[in-house]
Amino acid sequence: MAGTGAVARRTYGGLSAHERRAERRERLLRAGLELFGSEGYAxxxxxxxxxxxGVSTRNFYEEFNSREDLLIALHDRIIEQAFQAVRTALEDADHTxxxxRCTRAVRAFITTTASDPRWARLTYVEIIGVSNAVERHRIxxxxRWAEFLVSEAARAVHRGEAGARPFDLSAVALIGAVNELVHHWSLSGGKRSLDDVIEEIVRIATAAVTAP
Known part of the structure; x- marks a missing residue:
């Protein structure tokens, strides 16, 4: 006779309860990307x-407290991927x-966040100004990015490629430039290529680090 442990491990459609919940969460994340990235958050x-x-409202609230939570989860997913892509791009570029190094880092970030128009809209448009909670998350x-950029600028100083100075404002300015340029590109209807955007960001980043 099967015990309660066997009942707890029962599967439906070949999936355990844990796997079914994970699959529902993933479906909600895909739905959020599709709708937030095409129709907009509002x-x-x-x-x-x-x-x-294809889930119930009850299923939604089992995974997320609100639409804001879903938006934050999606933003975390893509920005964490971008952060790791940049770190990976720089791993073998220490002596270049x-x-x-700027080109590798910028290309890794942009191609991760903007290769899919839905990700670009979510990352550069829909995440801004939603609520205090989402703004705290975005800031x-x-x-975190500013700290990373400042550390990379300090490495350039150590190599003798730049003069020592505070880079915190330059880091925030560069982040703003990236956001605005990619947003501008997304609205341009193909008038400029993503390579053009990457090249312009590299110019700005290089100038920001090497300016006296």
Missing amino acids: ASSIEKLCTEA PLRE AWRE
């Missing part, structure tokens, strides 16, 4: 998200010139 109700994901990421 136009994407929980009901629409659930319909897109500053411009080459926390900005501070």
Whole structure:
């Protein structure tokens, strides 16, 4: 006779309860990317998200407290991927010139966040100004990126490629330039290529580090 442990491990459709929940969460994340990235956050109700994901409203609240939580989870996913892509791009570039390191880093970031128009809209448009909670999340990421950029500028100083000075404001300015340029590109209808955007950001980054 099967015990309670066997009952707890029962599967449906070949999936355990844990796997079914993970699969529902992933469907909601895909639905959020599709709707937030195409129709916009404000136009994407929980009901629409659930319909897109093929789950119930109850299922939604089992995974997320609100639409804000879903937006934050999506933003975390793409920005964490971008952060790791930049770190990986720089791993083998330690002895390359500053411009080459900037190019590798910028290309890794941009191609991760903007290769899919839905990710670009979510990352550069929909995440801004949603609520105090989302703004705190976005600013926390900005501070993390700024700290990383300042550390890279300090490495350039150590190599003799730049003069020592505070780089904190330059880091925040560069982040703003990236956001605005990619947003501008996303609205340009193909008038400029993503390579053009990357090249311009590299110019700005290199100048910011090497300016006296």
